[in-house]
Amino acid sequence: MPISVITGAAGFLGSHLTDRLLAEGHRVIGLDNLITGSLANLAHLDGEERFRFVRHDVTQPFFLPEEVGFVWHLASPASPVDYLEHPIQTLKVGSLGTHHALGLAREKKARFFLASTSECYGDPLVHPQREDYWGNVNPVGPRSCYDEAKRFAEALTMAYHRTHGLDTRIARIFNTYGPRMRLRDGRVVPNFIAQALAGEPLTLHGDGSQTRSFCYVDDLIDGFWRLMQADCHGPVNLGNPDELSIRDFAEKIRALTASRSPLEQRPRPVDDPAVRRPDIALARSLLDWEPRIDLDEGLRRTIESFRGRV
Ligand code: NAD
Ligand code: UDP
Secondary structure (H helix, E strand, C coil): CEEEECCCCCCHHHHHHHHHHHCCCCCCEEEEECCCCCCHHHHCCCCCCEEEEEEEECCCCCCCCCCCCCEECCCCCCCHHHHHHHHHHHHHHHHHHHHHHHHHHHCCCCCCEEEEEHHHCCCCCCCEEECCCCCCCCCCCHHHHHHHHHHHHHHHHHHHHHHHHEEEEEECCCCCCCCCCCCCCCCCCHHHHHHHHHCCCCECCCCCEEEEEEHHHHHHHHHHHCCCHHCCEEEECCCCCEEEEHHHHHHHHHHHHHCCEEEECCCCCCCCCCCCCCHHHHHHHHHCCCCCCCHHHHHHHHHHHHHHCC
């Protein structure tokens, strides 16, 4: 039975990936220090003997006795609010944490997967973003702790591939949402849904003309699975190219929740990207992958899962 190690397993994406790998017949060892994740995301796996949780900060080295076939490195704060609160931890997990996860994969002769991000493109001057665009990142701005950590993580992954022949994969993930996101993790999807369900104003940053493209979690995890099976070492965009403005997104959430919450304008965060949309031609041709769940359907499922929690 293949063994997968997931760093960041107690997080939003890590817990969904754990479920998918168990369904595919893997054993899963989940590492997490719970800085932004929660054991509640894994509570449904109590008694599952193919899953083991290890509470560990991956910026410290780790050793496992088992043979490992796959290392999936997801550990990192991911919401701007979280990484602005933990900038040094974010830089450490992207650098030292990635180094340790790569070291584990090398030791075990395992395949390695890096959860990278569309933030590598920064505030993009090319639209939509293709993998061969090098990005427009402010290296010293408040978001740099995340952007530069991920860019370093990609560089280190490629260096391990080129120097040690490690079998590596890099997914550049665009905004993804779904059940198990933290209600108030600061990202726009849980923020707006929680605000709308609670009857509070929806906090619109700036005039809301900035755009994003949202992917439902099940589609993304399917992309992860396909990418791990494919033969490709360079970065691959995974996301939903369906782009809309944040103001339109707020209106959509109000409509889907039948909420009368007003929109309340707040200052735009520094270096908040003006546009973001993945070009997924590479994923389409290489992985035969594209998102299947449209925004309305994905949001309905997400809103349902949030209802009991607000
Ligand atoms: P999340 O915050 O829910 O999950 C991250 C997990 O990593 C948490 O459980 C956290 O406790 C854990 N973690 C952080 N630092 C750690 C450390 N030093 N040691 C051990 N565990 C640690 O966020 P998510 O949305 O699930 O994101 C998962 C990964 O995907 C991240 O690497 C993120 O950068 C990447 N990503 C996510 C999105 C998205 O839209 N969800 C977009 C781009 C990239
Ligand atoms: N945003 C907003 N209101 C909020 C939270 C976020 O208008 O309460 C905006 C944010 O400024 C950005 C977009 O929504 O333009 C997406 O933000 P998020 O934090 O979800 O992710 P990002 O794409 O910036 O990493």
